[in-house]
Amino acid sequence: MPTTITLPGKRRIWLDVARGVVIDASESSVSVVHQERDQRQYIGGTPVVRAGRLHSEVVSLSKVWLRAPDGKESAYDLSDFPVDVRVGHDMSLVYGAAEGIEEGSVFGALNNTTGKFNFDKSIHCDRLRAFGLYLPPGFYKKRMKWGLIIGSGIGVLCAISAGTDVSFIVAGVIVGFLLSLPVALLQGAIKQVQGQRLVPRLNHLALAVVVGTD
Known part of the structure; x- marks a missing residue:
């Protein structure tokens, strides 16, 4: 049964727990290659395109398969919050989202056998959105729209006072x-920082929910 919590700013989030026995667990490292944008330069009036620099980073992947009490088996990606587990351990995963969003995102794990737990301490931007802690859809478009409307209104008033000059x-x-x-950029940056700062509180309440289900 989902539990509803409330974060500052009246952000209501539902949380639920998936519990099961570990039937498989794997850890691996892969190298991810990133390429910067190509650089366009003009040498002697001739356009020259320089390929963007390549750089790589090693990313750790952690995956686990759980068998629920009803026998259903499911795979989960714990790369952002790895927890040491072995086959046969009892494990609980917490997931949730903002009210109104049906599909929740997993962001924490508790190994009930060892007592070890871990949570995603940063939660990437695309995942923050599901919890209502990131910018809402169309955030920038709405502000641009209001900017145009307000600017048009001011222009109309100036045009009327200047004898209907369309240039105004x-x-x-x-x-x-x-x-x-x-x-819009300033408001977006402020909202992102505010949402990110609520992640520790979210994790704290989520841990209480996980422990309370045991």
């Missing part, structure tokens, strides 16, 4: 759009 309307739209850019 055009100038208002441009100014509104330009002003909305830094405002």
Whole structure:
């Protein structure tokens, strides 16, 4: 039965626990190659494209298979919050999302046999969105839209006072759009920081939910 918690800002999140016996566990490391953007330069008036630099990083992968009490088997990726487990250990995984989102995201694990646990301490941006801790859909588009509307309104008022000069309307739209850019970026950065700072609180409450189910 899901448990509902409330984070600061009246953010309501449901949490649930998947428990089972470990039937398989694996850990591996892979090298991921990233390429920077190509650089375009002009040498003597001739465009020259320089390929972006390549750099690699080693990423650790941790996966586990659990058999639930009803016999159903499921695989989980614990790469962002690995926990030492062996076949036969009893394990609980906590998952959840913001109210209104049916499919939850797994972000913590507890090895009931050893008592060891771990949580995703950062939670990537795409996963924060499921918990309502990241920017809502269309965040920047809405702010650009309001910037254009406000700019157009100011332009219309200026045009009326100046004898319906259309150039004021055009100038208002441009100014509104330009002003909305830094405002939207600043608001987005603030909201992302606020959401990220709530992750420790989310993990703390989630651990209480996991322990409370035992």
